[in-house]
Amino acid sequence: MSKVTEVVSELAGPILQELGLELVDIEYVKEGKSWFLRVYIDKxxxxxxxxxxLVSERLSEKLDEVDPIPHSYFLEVSSPGAERPLKKAKDFEMAIGKNVLLKTYEPIDGEKIFEGVLSAFDGQTIGLDVKVKGRKKNIEIPYEKVANARLAVTFS
Known part of the structure; x- marks a missing residue:
């Protein structure tokens, strides 16, 4: 995590706790000539x-006081959306039974991208029910090999 996102996380924590909200993610990125500080919250x-x-207003006040960013930027506070990223172990636990998209650092059974229903998570291994040629198959993916993961919306 960058210095800016660490400071923002520390500043946002008490605000979110007071409001009964969860910090999902923080992004600090440059797009074109502009910098964006994106804070994703949920409950x-x-x-x-x-x-x-409310979070934007309170966090903006704290950021003005501490001034951790030396140049202008846009603060955006939003929901992580329907395809919420899964970053922490708790996120995976909450996603059991839901459709997810996982990308791994290295191939597992010749694949690096998996989509299916998260069937289990024990902190070390992710169980994923996927369809291969029309047949349901359970794949076990080591948690440490997951590069990124998110909920995946499916349309029936």
């Missing part, structure tokens, strides 16, 4: 525009 019932506005 069990989902976040709305009022939650995002």
């Amino acid at each position: 069990e019932s989902g976040v709305d525009i009022e939650d995002c506005g």
